[in-house]
Amino acid sequence: xxxxxxxxxxxxxxxxxxxxxxxxxxxxxxxxxxxxxxxxxxxxxxxxxxxxxxxxxxxxxxxxxxxxxxxxxxxxxxxxxxxxxxxxxxxxxxxxxxxxxxxxxxxxxxxxxxxxxxxxxxxxxxxxxxxxxxxxxxxxxxxxxxxxxxxxxxxxxxxxxxxxxxxxxxxxxxxxxxxxxxxxxxxxxxxxxxxxxxxxxxxxxxxxxxxx
Numbered sequence: 595x596x597x598x599x600x601x602x603x604x605x606x607x608x609x610x611x612x613x614x615x616x617x618x619x620x621x622x623x624x625x626x627x628x629x630x631x632x633x634x635x636x637x638x639x640x641x642x643x644x645x646x647x648x649x650x651x652x653x654x655x656x657x658x659x660x661x662x663x664x665x666x667x668x669x670x671x672x673x674x675x676x677x678x679x680x681x682x683x684x685x686x687x688x689x690x691x692x693x694x695x696x697x698x699x700x701x702x703x704x705x706x707x708x709x710x711x712x713x714x715x716x717x718x719x720x721x722x723x724x725x726x727x728x729x730x731x732x733x734x735x736x737x738x739x740x741x742x743x744x745x746x747x748x749x750x751x752x753x754x755x756x757x758x759x760x761x762x763x764x765x766x767x768x769x770x771x772x773x774x775x776x777x778x779x780x781x782x783x784x785x786x787x788x789x790x791x792x793x794x795x796x797x798x799x800x801x802x803x804x805x806x
Contacts, residue, residue: 616697633655689716694721720805772798775790
């Protein structure tokens with residue numbers, strides 16, 4: 595998929611609902627404060643970066659390996675800083691950013707546990723990482739047998755492996771929540787989303803957040 599088509603998906607009815615649902619949970623768990631420096635790891639087209647750039651006058655930076663997607667992000671967002679970089683070797687000093695987040699980008703990195711450590715290293719206050727959830731309806735529909743479509747080759751995380759990966763890091767106020775329980779975006783899906791608590795860890799979008 596090219597960056598323009600990917601970004602345009604968020605303008606569709608289903609894409610807008612999923613994007614807004616994921617964004618809402620992410621911001622609640624990240625808790626950015628006015629004027630803070632925030633990093634988006636694996637920013638892609640910058641859809642989430644742009645949204646957060648308008649939140650409380652945040653100073654946003656997005657990083658991604660794919661230069662064509664970064665160029666698209668730059669064209670759409672002149673207020674943020676975009677850098678070509680590898681999530682496994684972030685080109686920033688320790689605790690450069692007040693908050694760091696990532697949205698389903700680490701699911702496509704083989705050594706995602708190392709990426710967790712890199713995110714923690716450059717975080718000063720708090721991070722939130724959005725992942726694909728193996729214990730979800732979406733995994734049953736799109737994730738099994740190597741995945742289909744945009745999910746081909748993706749790693750779907752479990753609560754156990756996330757906790758194991760973060761156990762050795764110097765973090766506190768650990769939280770694990772999920773959203774997008776029925777990914778279709780129908781009226782029923784929206785009602786279920788409203789009635790189901792995020793502590794029920796069976797949504798397609800699994801977010802782990804913690805403080806340094």
